[in-house]
Amino acid sequence: MAEHIVELRNVSKSFGKTRALSDVSLHVGQSEVVGLIGDNGAGKSTLIKIISGVHKPDSGEILVHGRQVDNWSVAEARRAGIETVYQDKALAEQQTIARNIFMGRELTGFLGFIRGREAREEAHRLMRDIGFTSKVFSPDSVVANLSGGEKQGVAIARALYFDATLIILDEPTTALSLTESEKVFGFVRQVKQRGCSCIFISHNIYHTYDVADRFVILDRGKVVLSADRHEISSADQLVRDLQDIARTGRPGA
Amino acid sequence: MFSSFISRNRRPISALGVLIVLLIAFTIANPKVFLNSQLYTAVFTSLPLSIILAVPLVFVIAAGEIDLAFPAVIGVAAWAFALVVQAGASPVLAVVAALASGALAGFVNGLLVTRAKLSSLVSTLGMNFLLRGLINLGTQGQGIPLTAHLSDTTFRSIFAGEMGPIPTQMLWAIAFAVVGVLLFNYHKFGAQICCVGDNQESAREMGINVAGVRTMAFVYVGIAAGCVAILSNSLNLIFWPNTGDGFLLSTLAAVFVGGTPTWGGVGTVTGAVIGTFTVGFVSTGIIAAGLTGFYTQFFYGLVIILSLLGHRFNQPRYR
Numbered sequence: 197m198a199e200h201i202v203e204l205r206n207v208s209k210s211f212g213k214t215r216a217l218s219d220v221s222l223h224v225g226q227s228e229v230v231g232l233i234g235d236n237g238a239g240k241s242t243l244i245k246i247i248s249g250v251h252k253p254d255s256g257e258i259l260v261h262g263r264q265v266d267n268w269s270v271a272e273a274r275r276a277g278i279e280t281v282y283q284d285k286a287l288a289e290q291q292t293i294a295r296n297i298f299m300g301r302e303l304t305g306f307l308g309f310i311r312g313r314e315a316r317e318e319a320h321r322l323m324r325d326i327g328f329t330s331k332v333f334s335p336d337s338v339v340a341n342l343s344g345g346e347k348q349g350v351a352i353a354r355a356l357y358f359d360a361t362l363i364i365l366d367e368p369t370t371a372l373s374l375t376e377s378e379k380v381f382g383f384v385r386q387v388k389q390r391g392c393s394c395i396f397i398s399h400n401i402y403h404t405y406d407v408a409d410r411f412v413i414l415d416r417g418k419v420v421l422s423a424d425r426h427e428i429s430s431a432d433q434l435v436r437d438l439q440d441i442a443r444t445g446r447p448g449a
Numbered sequence: 450m451f452s453s454f455i456s457r458n459r460r461p462i463s464a465l466g467v468l469i470v471l472l473i474a475f476t477i478a479n480p481k482v483f484l485n486s487q488l489y490t491a492v493f494t495s496l497p498l499s500i501i502l503a504v505p506l507v508f509v510i511a512a513g514e515i516d517l518a519f520p521a522v523i524g525v526a527a528w529a530f531a532l533v534v535q536a537g538a539s540p541v542l543a544v545v546a547a548l549a550s551g552a553l554a555g556f557v558n559g560l561l562v563t564r565a566k567l568s569s570l571v572s573t574l575g576m577n578f579l580l581r582g583l584i585n586l587g588t589q590g591q592g593i594p595l596t597a598h599l600s601d602t603t604f605r606s607i608f609a610g611e612m613g614p615i616p617t618q619m620l621w622a623i624a625f626a627v628v629g630v631l632l633f634n635y636h637k638f639g640a641q642i643c644c645v646g647d648n649q650e651s652a653r654e655m656g657i658n659v660a661g662v663r664t665m666a667f668v669y670v671g672i673a674a675g676c677v678a679i680l681s682n683s684l685n686l687i688f689w690p691n692t693g694d695g696f697l698l699s700t701l702a703a704v705f706v707g708g709t710p711t712w713g714g715v716g717t718v719t720g721a722v723i724g725t726f727t728v729g730f731v732s733t734g735i736i737a738a739g740l741t742g743f744y745t746q747f748f749y750g751l752v753i754i755l756s757l758l759g760h761r762f763n764q765p766r767y768r
Contacts, residue, residue, distance in 0.1 A: 269656070271656040286654040288644045291644060
């Protein structure tokens, strides 16, 4: 049996008195795209921040490549090949593109000094790969001067660079133009072809339906539906399920 | 190529511009001002210490914090140094004591900010009073003479001697500044400092140990304070309980005049070094130009405001 890249078992998390996640179990298989759907405040961002190591769960287990992990942190997650493109893009806007791509995982050589030329060359190559056509920008350009789509491109390029086995995309199409969104979908398919898995989070059900192999619907901190793509006939069916959940707390009334 | 050099280094270059304008102004006021050798003696005694302090302050400010405790940390380190020397131990041990106590005080400052989550502005202000108060209590305001133990030793020629025409303290300061420039511009530490000061949430999401990086910046200031304590005691051959007191505002002014902005994420060590020259030349240049000391503060203020205006209009468009 193919092992799961990541599995959460009965994970709960509260912030003060707010229960963000209760008893959530979820897994992501090899080269599988999981579409995570849910309303604002359903716990999507908390869930992915637990997987990526930003938050620690109050209870429950995290298994990575079939093995339970303790002391899960961002650095650990990135070493295990989990890269996240956060909703806020996690960029440092006054820094250069190259510095942003290698933020937290600097290419270092002698005594921790940065291999600057190599970092710039790699950044340049990545920028071409993801289709930065503008000649105005170089790896030394400051991120604050880029457009929204270009910033998203930098965040995605960063996820790509480190040969991730799982890429988490949190609302990657928010505030992007149609063509820019199309590029993001292309990227998700490309990721899948490389045998890499993906968690895709979006408000837009049609976007999610187009790219995901399996859907997980979160509602008020709980998983209320987990279904393979073939179990759901169309995006409209998914929308109806969501509406049922909003009304009754259960799908398919 | 040339233009990209300018745009990458616009902050230190504009700091250099300010210094050159200042020097021209002094020359016009009194054409003989730079022939006055006393000017250089005066500048070069305080300048090395200011440089050593300004370098790590750039790291703290670029990391989005501030350190106002370093004058008292100098005092603590100098006190530790003096006590070890007074006890008759080897000066090498005194050096270790000064550096260790400085680093420890910096570490405590770092923990107050990163673990206790206090505002660095207020907590380091408090620590400056607290540590100075401890020194005053411990010494009862009495100095510790070091002449008997340190004069005419190789030790003294290393930390307060001359190498040809150049004071060794200046050489130490240059070495310290070069290491600082390398760390800030080309090392992982400098890169992470800037990311943390730029957007700490992003830095955390990318796996940077935000608290650790910030704490290291405060420790770095503490180590610099230890170095200053060693140099200051070696030069004066006496420890005074107020050692380090005069450095607070002039050093911070040097960092800001040098082009490091207050908001974090960016900074320039080279600029800060140039800034210490600017600030150093104001007070001594005024005297050498034949003006009275009453002009000093006025010119300090003028230089600070004019430099900030200069940096303000010489910034990339995004801010």
